[in-house]
Amino acid sequence: MTAIPMGTSIVKKQIVAVSGLALVGFILAHLAGNFNIFLGPEWLNGYAKHLEELGPVLWLMRIGLLAAAIVHITFTVLVTIENRRSRGVAYAVAGSRGGTTFAKKTMILSGLMVLSFLFLHLSDFTFADKHGSASIVAGANGGESLGLYGIVWNAFLNPLRVVVYIFAVCCLGLHLSHAIQSCTQSLGLSDEPVLQRVTFASRVIGALAALSYASIPVYVIVRHFTVGIGV
């Protein structure tokens, strides 16, 4: 009737889960890589160079990631549309007994926020000219390019961008706080005690991911106004 023929409802959710897990893997690996910024320009630029040197392997990972993202978005939009249809007439009084949460109700929104942010993020860093004028930090490194480090530094001196970034990573954290728990359930890996622990772990990981990602722009700003770039 209302079902869109793309596998059973359970299969659809399991496709969302597997593609989502691939994205979670990326999010955590990306975070670990980004931490190089705290060690200074050589580390971050070295890490970036390392990635570039992977060549075809990097492209394979990028294509895999893109595929996971496309699958995830397609299926989540699909199930969200189906789910909106299935109620029919809305309740006059909508109540909750505490099963659902803000994070659960806003999965499509937090997801779409992360997606829109992604375009800004790619143009800011991934596709930026690593040795162009944006990589030169005023009064640092004798006016020479500071590579990716310089680009990140300059980008985060713009308060509007910092606010947008922090908002985006909070959306990401919110998404993860439900997502990891939801995956274990959708893939049938949980029983009662496991579900309780995974739910807790999911929220902790979501919060830590948001805080850790947000720490990068905060670090740049604080350092700019205190000790300066120091190179």
Next chain:
Amino acid sequence: MSATIDLTLKVWRQQDRSDAGHFETIEAKDISVDASFLEMLDLVNERLTLDGREPIAFDHDCREGICGMCGAMVNGQAHGPESKTTLCQLHMRHFSDGDTVVIEPWRSRAFPVLKDLVVDRSAFDRIIAAGGYVSVRTGQAPEAHSIPVPKNKADLAFDAAQCIGCGACVAACPNASAMLFVAAKVSHLSLLPQGQAERRRRARAMVAQMDREGFGNCSNHYECEAACPKGISVAHIARLNREHLFASVMEKVTG
């Protein structure tokens, strides 16, 4: 003489399937706090009838919380404010004098409203008919101990078997999904030795029928577990997800 309360009911009235329906405000005065919710409706209906008005249609049968016939949304909660309580077992002492009580039917595309608070839950019957059974030769009941059942499995199967099919899980789910119902039935049978022969076919057939009926997908909100008058755990949904995954993979492998 027990205490009484006065309530204002805002009740969904709908003549039949094709009627658009509307809320009607009905004063329910002098309601004994010892009455059950359905007894309160009985009283209101008696008075409506005496006034020459149409009584409120609602489903009920056992009135002891075991048949699964009763159910309505009361102030946005399936079966009302008390947890693990069917509407027939809800008592008016949980309401206060002067309360406004909004009463709506279960809302789901798969449960069309037949009249007022009565919805058509035959979608559940069709899901059961698709595979929620074990095929056995009829005849004399076999000796209970001839088939050993491990204690832990028996306990889990009993938990799942408590489902009375009332539909509160669907009504409470933000997606109007029937996963807890289907999970309870699949779980119950797949845990027992008698359910093994049809285990894979059952999981696939019941889920396919659930989808055909137009229920939503499960987003793991867990409102169903909170609303279930029998407190059936969403762990059964995880088991259904696992059963269905395994059955689908095996279907691909073995045909």
